[in-house]
Amino acid sequence: MSPLFRRKAAPHERLVTLIRKPGCHLCDDAQVVIEKVCGDLGVPFELRDITHDQELHDQYWEQIPVVLVDGEQHTFWRVNEERLLRALTD
Numbered sequence: 001m002s003p004l005f006r007r008k009a010a011p012h013e014r015l016v017t018l019i020r021k022p023g024c025h026l027c028d029d030a031q032v033v034i035e036k037v038c039g040d041l042g043v044p045f046e047l048r049d050i051t052h053d054q055e056l057h058d059q060y061w062e063q064i065p066v067v068l069v070d071g072e073q074h075t076f077w078r079v080n081e082e083r084l085l086r087a088l089t090d
Helices: 025-041 054-060 081-089
Strands: 016-020 045-049 066-069 072-076
Touching: 016 025, 025 045, 025 081, 066 081, 072 081
Parallel strands: 016 045
Antiparallel strands: 016 066, 066 072
């Protein structure tokens, strides 16, 4: 379907996933940004720990923290608040 005719997803229909590990200061920084943006917009988010999921570890261990928006990789290492906001509102 053409992007012109797609229905824009409501905030509660979106999902942001932070893939992280304990003791990671970049992960902590990313979580602060995600909590702020998602909280402001009413978008749910989840935290996933690579130390508890071998598949996530194998896929992302060199990039953490990794942020997924609706299951698609949005960014890694550093989260830009404005860029995340645009991804969730455009």
